[in-house]
Amino acid sequence: MQLDLFASLLDEEPTPPSAPTPQPPRREAPVPRPDTRRTASTPTPLLHATPHPMPAGGVANPSERAFSLGEAVANSWHKNHGGTRIEIPIGIVASLALIGQKDKDGPDLKSQILAQDDRELVEMYQQLWCAHWMHRPDLVERARILHEWANEDKHTRHELYMVRVITKTALDKGLFDLTGHADPYLRSQADVLSPTLTLMRSTGAMQGLGEFHTPPPVTDMMAWSTLADLSADIGDGGKALEPGQSILDPAAGTGGMIRSAAQNIRRRGLDPADFEWAMVDIDPIAAACAAVNAMVWGLGPRVTVACDDSLANRNAVEDAWQQARAAFEHRDRMLGQAKMIAAVRQTQQLLEQAVGAAA
Template identity: 50%
Template structure:
């Protein structure tokens, strides 16, 4: 069995033990790649067109990342519909989300896409479970919000059709070049577009979208609104956004406005991880996508995503924060119990060795 080092980059940028996020959600930013001065240009050529790292050169960002994301969405939707996937669109979206959460180990490393496709069906399911579990250790609050995208993986017995669909969608996303959009070290490159929005829009029926009142904000509009949002903050506080400022979207969809605002900050040399972010959406799948995107785009530790109708639940963000604190505390208790059990077993081993000496 091929062993995939899926969390090589995660291990290199995160502490060995997952951080305990303060209950107030106002602590320092989580470990994340620093924003380089070269990526913060105020005019002239876009920093997207000038990747500086070896990884960025190997995984060259497409000239139009939004078009590339749409092509991935089309490929995934085609594979799903051709193979009669049905209405369980959380499956293809969850597969694309999991792939977007991993990155190739290094510029000279093996072809991760080839390794993934070389696995058998059971190994593929196990790999996706491990991806979600690994990220749950670091961000249980966001991964729990995205539960609808991965809970199907916990089924005891996957049908042959489900396994076939999983492989078909995986193959479509990888061959369409998802790692060229999400496989970069620099969060500015990873946040160049939203790979989940096209999948969500193209796999969901028109009737379902209308029933949810869902409207996809065009990329250009989202970019303009993101820049306007940061400009408004500048006017309100007579300067650049300051650490701890709250950026919120009460109808966030998959997080497009938050992404655009974060990119605008990076272009100003500001690390989005120093801000507070929140998004609310009535659609469970859209809220799940925002939660995953917050990790992909490195928005930092102070991110809250609520699944609610912000018009009738004005305290949705505060309630979601309370839920997130409870989830993080549960994670910490599990880690404490695991550490205690490991300590007891180690002591028992030492005692047994001493008795045998």
């Protein structure tokens, strides 16, 4: 069963083997953190780029909607005794966040998805990740913890039931209203994975990990302050905000600070895909969410996500870039083998047809 949700991916050719792999961000990358020396009396710096009109069509209070969605998913999981595998509900929300409808006047995706039986629903998630692996094997590999459950040989009846429950909950709470837009600015108005991850974990688990996600209004302010400072440095011989620069968050969580920076860049009439992005987090699920968000938010081809301790390993980003390069090379080998097998089968069919015609 092919749903309309795959149309935008299946219409595209996978990135060819000769395409450049992600480049490691430069060490001099500006880290999106506020300048603590700024005081209330400091004049507001002028922005370098001309403000760009943003598209209409977003939802009101997107961060509140995202929190409400995460709360509903967590409540549904625990109420129905989902168990300790929180990567399943988080992975379902992540999977659905990757879905976008190519034709806004096309069939209703929510109805299409929920019309499938339980096993078809799991297969849909498998196919979705396979389709994205063709284009971004590095990010899909980093997000493995969020989707490897779908590829397991067997699922219990209760697991299949929970997959349906969480899928319906996320869709009923309007996930597509937040992430289903064609325009990346509208898709990036909220981080739907941060509250889902936060609310799925107990308070004790969060404290044990030392994991505290910065609220969206704070990340917006911090990103604006940092990027505005960069633009203001022009008059002092500093470097203007311009494509090709690197932006790094060494304690990224699910990428909230990066989302705010990307949205700020868009508002200046620039494209985040023209910049280099790097995110590091020690928590595997948070790093996986950051990788998914990089695709949802349209950060472009030059994104590196590391699951590492940035304090203990100064080369965390470079190490992650090497892993990303290996993922692209593995994909290219798999595609090459698949094309060779297809060519052999086609040749066999032609020979059989020729033999049949001669007989």
